[in-house]
Amino acid sequence: MSEVTAIDPADWVCPLPLRETTRIVMGHGGGGILSEELIENLFLRAFGARGPSRDSAVLTVPAGRIAVSTDSYVVQPLFFPGGNIGDLAVNGTINDLAMSGAQPLGLTAGFILEEGLELEVLGRIAQSMGKAADHAGVGIVTGDTKVVGKGSADQLFVNTAGVGVIPAGVDIGPERACVGDDIIVSGAVGEHGVAIMSVRAGIDFGTVVTTDSAPLHRLVAAMLAADAPTGGIHALRDPTRGGLVAAVVEIARAARVGIALDEAAIPVPEAVASACGFLGLDPLQVANEGKLVAFVDPAVTEAVLAAMRARPDGVGAAVIGRVVAEHPGMAVGRTSFGTTRVIERELGEQLPRIC
Amino acid sequence: MSEVTAIDPADWVCPLPLRETTRIVMGHGGGGILSEELIENLFLRAFGARGPSRDSAVLTVPAGRIAVSTDSYVVQPLFFPGGNIGDLAVNGTINDLAMSGAQPLGLTAGFILEEGLELEVLGRIAQSMGKAADHAGVGIVTGDTKVVGKGSADQLFVNTAGVGVIPAGVDIGPERACVGDDIIVSGAVGEHGVAIMSVRAGIDFGTVVTTDSAPLHRLVAAMLAADAPTGGIHALRDPTRGGLVAAVVEIARAARVGIALDEAAIPVPEAVASACGFLGLDPLQVANEGKLVAFVDPAVTEAVLAAMRARPDGVGAAVIGRVVAEHPGMAVGRTSFGTTRVIERELGEQLPRIC
Incomplete structure (x- = not known):
């Protein structure tokens, strides 16, 4: 190593500066290193979650009835007075569960991102989701990210699904x-x-x-x-x-x-x-x-x-x-x-x- | 009524022939009558499900651990040798659950449809989902449909989330x-x-x-x-x-x-x-x-x-x-x-x- 001159990181320019991007690139949905970086640096931080990468989350339930719900969110614009697509997606699925009398146990988040979406926009939305989940006392327990080419989606769509526990004796329908x-x-x-x-x-x-x-x-x-x-x-x-x-x-x-x-x-x-x-x-x-x-x-x-x-x-x-x-x-x-x-x-x- | 001449349905043309459409229109995602018709006539038939309209499905679980998973599917083309986006979405989420050692209990399906998508295409995909779910012995228990304008999505995206039961003593991670x-x-x-x-x-x-x-x-x-x-x-x-x-x-x-x-x-x-x-x-x-x-x-x-x-x-x-x-x-x-x-x-x- 003694003959290698250290490169000052400030002088270093990546020939394919993907990591320097401020926008979503196709590779963020590819299941490789860029996907992992997006999950670890953006989603897990926003959702306050940690732990090994898994295909699914594990939750503990009492014997009895659970409610299961799903909703996709495509609202435009993404930000509007009092909220954005992120907190809307969290609250909306909690409410679907609550309408069965269930108390929410965990949420999933599935993103479809348009190539070119600004990471800052995605970050703000993810932060809102984390805050809304925290406020509601529910975890965002697992997720998925797909990226489609520019023009194949309108910025960002998000699906939230949820699981909740229906207390014994409650019968609402x-x-x-x-x-x-x-x-x-x-x-x-x-x-x-x-x-x-x-x-x-x-x-x-x-x-x-x-x-x-x-x-x-x-x-x-x-x-x-x-x-x-x-x-x-x-x-x-x-x-x-x-x-x-x-x-x-x-x-x-x-x-x-x-x-x-x-x-x-x-x-x-x-x-x-x-x-x-x-x-x-x-x-x-x-x-x-x-x-x-x-x-x-x-x-x-x-x-x-x-x-x-x-x-x-x-x-x-x-x-x-x-x-x-x-x-x-x-x-x-x-x-x-x-x-x-x-x-x-x-x-x-x-x-x-x-x- | 005696003075009203009966109209032959064959002669009748709706001024806004939405019901005659062979394609998805924005109203199919509006939560109104067209949404309900799409759910009752296309999705519930394909999925083999019946029952009152609810915000969530109710499942019975034993006390213990459940696995929860989500995946969005954006594959292009929608149909390919041996399968399509529909059976892929069913099998994919079942497999995410199985990788925790869980046996699947129920799936949710969330559709994002592009205005103008042919109903026949959606119908074939939904039928495949129903068949795949049936083959796997798992129900598609609840769903959601959103429609976005032409050019705001690429035909059809589908999210499936799933819940499965992890047998006692199984510890896979x-x-x-x-x-x-x-x-x-x-x-x-x-x-x-x-x-x-x-x-x-x-x-x-x-x-x-x-x-x-x-x-x-x-x-x-x-x-x-x-x-x-x-x-x-x-x-x-x-x-x-x-x-x-x-x-x-x-x-x-x-x-x-x-x-x-x-x-x-x-x-x-x-x-x-x-x-x-x-x-x-x-x-x-x-x-x-x-x-x-x-x-x-x-x-x-x-x-x-x-x-x-x-x-x-x-x-x-x-x-x-x-x-x-x-x-x-x-x-x-x-x-x-x-x-x-x-x-x-x-x-x-x-x-x-x-x-």
Whole structure:
């Protein structure tokens, strides 16, 4: 070694300066050294995870029922008021699990990255995922990264799947909704969809509406505790794509019951109402990412409502309607003018790519 | 009704003929009626599943350890000799679970679809997924569909996540590989990557090489049964992206041991060798989708090999090397010329988008 002159790293230029890149290259998805560096330096740091590289994660469960869920996220833009695709993906899958009454046990994260994506953008999104998971008390336990060529994807897509434990005795499902149930919403509707629209194409509604993206598993746990041991919480749904209307109609169809909504009782923030008026949207069909709808036996409504209102994530909870025997599979709204209307789901969507 | 002339459905043309479409439209991802129709008419039929619409699936587990895994699939072309992106996605995630010694319990499927994708293509892929899941004895228990505009994705991406149960007493992990272990491969290497290359850009190698895509959980169960109760199977890995080399190097790094491969013992089919020669690829770095590498205590090697060879999916099993104390984290191959070489992983990838 004595005859080799040391090279000053500052003078050294790699002939293929892949490691110096500030952007995703195809090799980051190749399963080789670059993949490993991306995982170790970016993902594991952001997710606060450590440990040997494995094909899968190992979790310990009690005997009983687990809930399993998956959601892919393709929202554009990636960053919007109050959140980004990363925390949305974490909260969204936690909420899917919570709607079965499950407490989340672990999440997976599968990324599809477009060649040329800035590493700084990916890093910020991964950091948000780590923070959101930490805030929710859930680990991101395993993951996967694929890279496709420039033009073959739109920046970044992420899939989160999740596993949760359903406590013994809890039996929640859309088919359990029954005639006489009160319908409760946990707070104001329409914020997430309007937040996305406000930054898309630079539309300015005067007031900034931020996403309501939040994990709901602790709210659900509080509701279940208030209800125990009656089993009076029959069905839960987070009104994401298709909004409140899609959520209640899907439950009505599953349970073969009708829905009567009191439209005046549904909390729609003024800024949401005015943005929706401007855009010609129905706020009841705009996506939410931190709200739930509950179908509850009237005998436990007061106890469940009180438990919800005692928490910041349920302070705006309100009874917005009732399950009826008439018009099964349909939702009818009593408008603020005292008239009634059939509230149809959208055929497609009002707002593409909001989650 | 007597005054209304009945309209012959054959004469009726929808002003917005969305239902008549043979292609994916944005509304199929909107969470409304079109989404529901796609799920009910295409996915649930293909997957053989029925039941009310839920945010998550409920599975029953014994107390103990579960494995959780995720993989996104972006392979191009979507169809290739011996398989397509759908059965690849099912088998791939089953195999990730099996590499922890787990028996799969359920899979999730998350689709990202490009607007304009032919429904017939999606239908064929979903059917393949259903068949592959059925063949493996695993259910596709829940799913999600997103649609992005034309040009924002490349036809179809699919994520599968999975949950499996790890039998009591099974303890398999890369860090458990130890000096003296035999390294077994379950059969011929290099077929999947070459199958993809053979159809990409229309390269014809004379012989058709088909993908080896197959589920490995039953092979793993047979190996564990042959090994019980010694716990002599230390580590398992499916050599997908990066091939055999990436698989053994990752385990070497996790366990801080060295790998000595006997290159002449590694089964490389003639067609794979000649295609790789033509393309300048190393068959040891080409992806497999139905093979595994096992690190096994020599005391149980004969029993494990016999159990593998008794099955069609392990008939080509062979001992291809040994774990050594020297050069930790590195693989060294003894070539057929009797010389040795360091076998480095690729920095990026030889073949992009092979899974």
